[in-house]
Amino acid sequence: METGINLLAGALLLLTGRRLFWLFVAAVGAVVAFTFASQTFSDLAPIILIVIALIAALIGAVLALILQRLAAGFAGFLAGGYIATGLLNFIGFNVEGSSWLPFLLGGIIGGVLVLVLFDWALIVLSSLVGAILITQNAALSQTAATLLLLVLILVGIAVQGATLLRSENAGMEA
Numbered sequence: 575m576e577t578g579i580n581l582l583a584g585a586l587l588l589l590t591g592r593r594l595f596w597l598f599v600a601a602v603g604a605v606v607a608f609t610f611a612s613q614t615f616s617d618l619a620p621i622i623l624i625v626i627a628l629i630a631a632l633i634g635a636v637l638a639l640i641l642q643r644l645a646a647g648f649a650g651f652l653a654g655g656y657i658a659t660g661l662l663n664f665i666g667f668n669v670e671g672s673s674w675l676p677f678l679l680g681g682i683i684g685g686v687l688v689l690v691l692f693d694w695a696l697i698v699l700s701s702l703v704g705a706i707l708i709t710q711n712a713a714l715s716q717t718a719a720t721l722l723l724l725v726l727i728l729v730g731i732a733v734q735g736a737t738l739l740r741s742e743n744a745g746m747e748a
Contacts, residue, residue: 577711580605580707580708580710580711581707581708581711583601583604583605583704583707584703584704584705584706584707584708584711585704585708586601586704587601587602587700587701587703587704587707587730588700588701588704588705588708588726588729588730588733589704589730589733589734590700590734591696591697591699591700591701591703591704591730591734592693592696592697592700592734592737592738593734593737595638595642595646595696596634596635596638596639597635598638598649598653598696598699598700598703599634599635599637599638599645599646599648599649600631600632600634600635600638601631601634601703602634602649602652602653602656602703603630603631603633603634603649603652604627604628604630604631604634605627605656605703605707606630606652606655606656607626607627607629607630607631608623608624608626608627608630609656611623611626611627613673634649643689646688646689646692646696647685647688647689648685649688649699650681650684650685650686650687650688650689650695650696650699651681651682651684651685652681652684653684653688653699653700653702653703654680654681654682654683654684654685654687654699655676655677655678655680655681655684656677656680656703656706657680657684657699657702657703657706658676658677658679658680658681658683659673659676659677659680660706660710661706662676664706664709664710664719664720664723684699687699693738694735694738697730697731697734697735697738698731700730700734701726701727701729701730701731701734702727702730704726704730705722705723705726705727705730706723708722708726709722709723709726
């Protein structure tokens with residue numbers, strides 16, 4: 575069940591992360607909360623982990639709708655941290671014992687990027703998170719997984735970037 579949810583969330587983030595901003599914030603909050611809770615409290619029942627993730631998603635979605643810039647910065651922080659630890663794990667570095675440092679550094683970079691380059695940062699971060707979620711749940715060799723990750727990142731950026739440029743061009747013509 576977790577794999578299916580991760581694949582669906584990954585695909586949605588990959589293709590619509592900027593446009594469905596509240597979904598990006600909710601999904602990143604849920605993924606980070608689930609990952610943190612499962613690593614910190616390994617004896618929790620899966621249903622409790624899912625409830626924790628859903629509560630984090632709900633809080634993130636509400637914050638995104640009410641406090642857009644603040645929620646964007648926080649989501650950028652969470653996404654940056656998740657991307658940093660996810661990529662380090664992906665390339666073979668075991669960061670479980672000291673995952674807070676790459677998470678913190680990645681989080682600061684992600685938060686700043688979102689606040690400075692709002693639309694494009696959301697596109698890149700949501701594409702990265704979506705691609706990582708999908709790739710982590712694919713049973714592939716390291717080479718195939720790396721290739722899939724890169725292709726998915728490029729597809730996500732291309733699809734969302736084209737949507738952004740179309741909307742900006744439509745706004746200029748009006």
